Amino acid sequence: MITKFGKLIARTSGMALMAGALALASCSPSTQAPTEPKTEFNIGWSIYAGWMPWPYAQQSGIVKKWADKYGIKINIVQVNDYVESVNQYTAGKFDGVTLANMDALTIPAAGGKDTSAIIVGDYSNGNDGILLKGAGGLSAIKGQSVYLVELSVSHYLLARGLEKAGLQPADVKTINTSDADIVGAFSSPDAKAAVAWNPQLSVMKGGAGVKEVFSSAQIPGEILDLLVVDTATLKANPNLGKALAGIWYETVALMKRQDAQGKAARAAMAKLAGSTPEDFDSQLATTFLYDDPKAAVAATSSPTLMQNMKLVRDFSFTKGLFKGAASADAVGMSFPGGKTLGDPAKVTLRFDENFMKLAADGKL
Structure with a gap:
């Protein structure tokens, strides 16, 4: 890419x-x-x-x-x-x-x-992270559509984040998005949640109202x-x-x-x-x-x-x-x-x- x-x-x-x-x-x-x-x-x-x-x-x-x-x-x-x-x-x-x-x-x-x-x-x-717009914490991801590369380490990170937040995979809907397209997809006003890796992650974190609510630093190793x-x-x-x-x-x-x-x-x-x-x-x-x-x-x-x-x-x-x-x-x-x-x-x-x-x- x-x-x-x-x-x-x-x-x-x-x-x-x-x-x-x-x-x-x-x-x-x-x-x-x-x-x-x-x-x-x-x-x-x-x-x-x-x-x-x-x-x-x-x-x-x-x-x-x-x-x-x-x-x-x-x-x-x-x-x-x-x-x-x-x-x-x-x-x-x-x-x-x-x-x-x-x-x-x-x-x-x-x-x-x-x-x-x-x-x-x-x-x-910290190279991989979960991002939300206009939310205070990871629990706000419930009910959201999450943009990510399905069946990737991003998907794994999402699963671990949900587990730690007391949520289930069924509590979110995943939208399969390529790493090449995820920055653009998340820039849409309709997109509220995403999981990405660097360098895309760092770019996406700079968006207005975007907060990183979970990262790979919380599951070291x-x-x-x-x-x-x-x-x-x-x-x-x-x-x-x-x-x-x-x-x-x-x-x-x-x-x-x-x-x-x-x-x-x-x-x-x-x-x-x-x-x-x-x-x-x-x-x-x-x-x-x-x-x-x-x-x-x-x-x-x-x-x-x-x-x-x-x-x-x-x-x-x-x-x-x-x-x-x-x-x-x-x-x-x-x-x-x-x-x-x-x-x-x-x-x-x-x-x-x-x-x-x-x-x-x-x-x-």
Whole structure:
């Protein structure tokens, strides 16, 4: 999406994603020949503030540095459409991809592609919000028509907001609106409620009488952004995981610096995103970036992650995103410490902290 707000593509598992998911979906792991060791890998990415370290790392030589260390080649490949990047990974065209936790579950994992989340990069800490016009609080949303991208993280945020306000999904009517159209739709006098993500969210918040009544900052850690890798490929090529962890933590350490080098790195990332440094920094301000591997390991190993993924899973199941599944347990997930959620015989999404831990322990 290219708008005057910058070329910024958000995380969405809306109806466009469903087409790919439902065509591929089954509720058991895919059967595939054992993956052999190889030396060249392709990682897909799309434009989003929390993923811009990846193309910058390639541009600056950090990717080559770590790939050379492990005797491999890594290609960081841009896909202009986020939906397409996830679908291409699910179809086997990429060895890994950047995506949100909800999409990792409902697309590759629900489609039977065994996937490992090896880097928990950030969580939305205000990048997503619920807006109302002329209202004092979230409870005023009852009876309203809400503009949003249905079956996306915005829809999930709405569900969580309603729950916390003691309301039910039936208390509102959703109007499916693309991210490209939502700013214009909400500007209509008839539109009183909307859910959006940045940069659209920040623009919409500036409208007359508009108030943000709920945001992702109130559900920390529930909307995560990840780097995932095909599990079989990772098992056959552990050096890929090591190199990717090295790339990520060197790059985010640089971008977090407040000196001239850090500022230059962020400005370069903004340019790669088709944005301005100011717009890019404003999005980073509402993105909780896991630049410290120890913090990332702690978050991935915490019982809270499983609790949050259960919320995401249950929402996804109730919206029909697990095609043919009799229960939410049909798609299994595994977590550090041998813990599982759902059917342990059908695990297709694995939160693997091992490579983040190597970074935390200085063993890369």
